[in-house]
Amino acid sequence: MSTENPKTENLQEEQKAAENEVNNHQEVLAEDKSDTENTTDNSPALEEVIKNLEATLAEQKDNYIRLYADFENFKRRTAKEKMEFIEQANAKLLLEILPVFDDFERALKAFESAEPNLESIKEGITLIHQKFAKFLEKQGLTEIKSTGEPFDPDKHEAITQIPAPNEDLKGKVVDTVEKGYMLGEKVLRFAKVVTGA
Numbered sequence: 001m002s003t004e005n006p007k008t009e010n011l012q013e014e015q016k017a018a019e020n021e022v023n024n025h026q027e028v029l030a031e032d033k034s035d036t037e038n039t040t041d042n043s044p045a046l047e048e049v050i051k052n053l054e055a056t057l058a059e060q061k062d063n064y065i066r067l068y069a070d071f072e073n074f075k076r077r078t079a080k081e082k083m084e085f086i087e088q089a090n091a092k093l094l095l096e097i098l099p100v101f102d103d104f105e106r107a108l109k110a111f112e113s114a115e116p117n118l119e120s121i122k123e124g125i126t127l128i129h130q131k132f133a134k135f136l137e138k139q140g141l142t143e144i145k146s147t148g149e150p151f152d153p154d155k156h157e158a159i160t161q162i163p164a165p166n167e168d169l170k171g172k173v174v175d176t177v178e179k180g181y182m183l184g185e186k187v188l189r190f191a192k193v194v195t196g197a
Contacts, residue, residue: 015060022053093139100135103128144180146173146191155180157190164196172196 107124110117144155150172151158159177164170173193180191 012064015057015064018053018057018060022050022057026050096135096138100128100132103131140184141188142182144182144187144191146176146180146193149173151193151195155182155187155191156193156195158195159192161195161197169196 103124107121107128110121110124146156148169156173157180162174164172164174172195173191174196175194176191177194178189178192181188
């Protein structure tokens with residue numbers, strides 16, 4: 001598949017056609033010159049045609065060079081804009097995750113106190129976990145439900161199979177070793193599960 005612009009291809013075709021026409025006229029001129037060296041009535045007309053064709057060819061070449069330069073500038077500008085967009089998206093994501101990081105630092109400081117209150121630290125860690133879960137949910141991340149669900153190879157990765165504890169769990173997920181997540185409609189990470197046989 002050609003990556004060139006259709007206008008560039010058209011200009012190239014027109015340039016080749018103009019060059020062919022100049023060559024044809026030069027051949028005709030050479031033949032006429034050899035056949036009728038004494039007759040000079042047609043020479044000025046042919047020379048004018050050649051000059052016109054050469055001018056057309058020069059104009060087509062100039063248009064082609066300009067169009068090619070414009071296309072190269074467009075490619076560079078588009079690549080630069082794409083990189084800037086990715087950097088801005090990353091900056092926005094990091095800015096939103098910084099409050100959770102701050103909460104973790106506060107929790108670590110609480111552990112450093114002389115007499116840490118384990119109940120309040122546990123409560124703080126639970127709040128941080130909930131805050132981080134809400135942040136991930138806001139980004140479009142959802143947990144794949146696994147335990148007790150029918151095995152789905154599009155969402156689950158079976159790491160082992162054990163005899164089902166009861167008939168209801170045959171062909172279903174008995175245990176989840178590692179949770180799986182989806183980002184929108186796409187699986188971001190498959191859930192690693194144990195299935196019942």
